[in-house]
Amino acid sequence: MSIESWDGLAAVIAGMAPAMVDGDTLIVDCGPYFVQMQQMEECLAVEAVGDEYLPEDRQLTGRDRQHMLELGWDPIDPVVNPNWRRPFRWPLRSGDAALVGRLFVRTLREVYGAVSPDDVTVSRFNAFGGRR
DSSP states (O other): OOOOSHHHHHHHHHHHGGGOOTTEEEEEEETTEEEEEEEOSSEEEEEEOOGGGSOGGGSOOHHHHHHHHHHTOBOOBTTTBSSEEEEEESSOOTTHHHHHHHHHHHIIIIISOOOSGGGOEEEEEETTTEEO
16 A cells, blocks of 8 residues: 555545444554554554553653643553553544544654654454455
8 A cells, every 4th residue: 555645644544444344453553663443343442552562762752652642542551451542432423534544643653753654554454354
């Protein structure tokens, strides 16, 4: 998948989100960082990698963690999940698909330091059935 701009990537993600079926997963990664979404029975689960899965020299700073909260991510609860989370009620409400696309892009750019859409890799699969 070739994406020319950040707005283009946000639009692609926003277009995929409402069409996902149970188990569909989209992962956008940049080096050790990733943002992903998976369609669950009652929600679209959106996650961004937390420090537990990052090398020590690539972990988020205090300012990065604050910015994640400002972007709308739920605080990490290491007992439940060591990643940043943002569930969206399913089916998606009006405007939520675009919000998901922007959340992916802003997190990749503003927190994880991706410079260009060429820096990211997009993969899709269904957790119940394989790559798409």
